[in-house]
Amino acid sequence: MTNTASTTVTSPPTDTAATGIPGGTFTLPGGPTVTRMGYGAMQLAGPGVFGPPADRDAAVAVLREAVALGITHLDTADIYGPHVTNEIIREALHPYAAELTIATKVGARRDEQGGWPPARAPQQLREDVHQNLDRLGVDVLDVVNLRVGGLLDPEPGSIAEPFAALAELQREGLIRHLGVSNVTAAQVAEARSIAPVVCVQNHYNLAHRDDDELVDALAEEGIAFVPFFPLGGFSPLQSAALDTVAARLGATPMAVALAWLLQRSPNILLIPGTSSLAHLRENVAAADLGLSADDLAELDAIGRVSG
Ligand SMILES: NC(=O)c1ccc[n+]([C@@H]2O[C@H](COP(=O)([O-])OP(=O)(O)OC[C@H]3O[C@@H](n4cnc5c(N)ncnc54)[C@H](OP(=O)(O)O)[C@@H]3O)[C@@H](O)[C@H]2O)c1
Numbered sequence: 001m002t003n004t005a006s007t008t009v010t011s012p013p014t015d016t017a018a019t020g021i022p023g024g025t026f027t028l029p030g031g032p033t034v035t036r037m038g039y040g041a042m043q044l045a046g047p048g049v050f051g052p053p054a055d056r057d058a059a060v061a062v063l064r065e066a067v068a069l070g071i072t073h074l075d076t077a078d079i080y081g082p083h084v085t086n087e088i089i090r091e092a093l094h095p096y097a098a099e100l101t102i103a104t105k106v107g108a109r110r111d112e113q114g115g116w117p118p119a120r121a122p123q124q125l126r127e128d129v130h131q132n133l134d135r136l137g138v139d140v141l142d143v144v145n146l147r148v149g150g151l152l153d154p155e156p157g158s159i160a161e162p163f164a165a166l167a168e169l170q171r172e173g174l175i176r177h178l179g180v181s182n183v184t185a186a187q188v189a190e191a192r193s194i195a196p197v198v199c200v201q202n203h204y205n206l207a208h209r210d211d212d213e214l215v216d217a218l219a220e221e222g223i224a225f226v227p228f229f230p231l232g233g234f235s236p237l238q239s240a241a242l243d244t245v246a247a248r249l250g251a252t253p254m255a256v257a258l259a260w261l262l263q264r265s266p267n268i269l270l271i272p273g274t275s276s277l278a279h280l281r282e283n284v285a286a287a288d289l290g291l292s293a294d295d296l297a298e299l300d301a302i303g304r305v306s307g
Contacts, residue, residue, distance in 0.1 A: 038073030
């Protein structure tokens with residue numbers, strides 16, 4: 001590991017206008033190449049990620065625009081709705097372009113109160129992989145993440161049994177690549193001892209940087225780190241320092257927060273979620289926003305203060 005929690009790894013921003021590729025690309029180990037600027041579909045379900053959206057046509061339009069803007073990495077889960085976002089993805093994009101990678105996750109379900117109880121028994125994982133296959137309308141899932149911890153952060157403990165169950169489904173040809181989500185570094189290591197892990201999806205953003213060391217360690221291994229809540233999720237990022245840097249650059253705070261993640265480490269893949277076409281376009285444009293060393297130093301201080 002070469003970088004510490006207080007050091008920002010910088011990689012040059014990629015000029016989307018020049019390349020047509022938002023934020024440049026990253027090749028998952030042994031797997032497909034995806035745009036580093038992706039899209040997270042959770043916001044396409046109804047309030048509380050439950051039920052249908054108010055405007056289904058608008059949700060379809062957001063997905064089609066994401067692909068039209070060059071995005072080749074979508075994140076979803078059959079528990080969004082449940083079933084709703086996968087069904088909208090299918091309606092909007094099926095048959096899928098060859099270059100599109102759809103990552104989904106299993107390991108939890110929804111209850112009647114809208115909660116997210118764990119569902120990691122091997123039979124439940126098998127059922128939920130089949131739910132994803134059916135709703136997305138595919139024979140093989142590109143990437144399946146085993147979702148482990150609580151809503152926001154990991155909980156320690158062995159994940160050997162559920163990850164081995166997913167590895168078995170991979171051997172059966174139902175899954176191309178495996179990832180893990182809401183996990184500790186020890187759980188990543190345990191999963192990797194069972195089968196290759198191509199991505200880790202954890203809670204991480206400018207203000208929530210518990211995984212700084214994990215980001216750097218995964219970068220050294222060529223494994224993608226996919227931060228969920230890159231914009232703060234249900235509690236949008238708010239910071240005077242972020243506002244100051246954004247005003248100086250003539251950009252929005254959300255665009256700066258995404259540009260910071262892209263420059264933080266080359267293995268970071270973004271999946272900001274939005275139900276708005278305007279926000280989607282703004283988020284993709286953020287891939288072109290270059291941050292100076294001074295900008296980065298000011299932004300780095302936010303994470304050190306809020307821990
Ligand atoms: N593995 C897990 O346990 C887990 C947990 C949570 C999420 N995820 C995945 O991670 C993805 C990203 O997380 P997220 O969508 O919850 O949170 P997020 O990307 O941090 O933030 C989404 C929120 O920001 C707003 N927003 C987006 N772009 C904006 C912009 N340019 N300006 C102002 N507001 C903007 C959205 O509202 P509008 O709709 O109004 O734009 C929405 O309220 C999800 O879509 C999901 O695929 C995974």
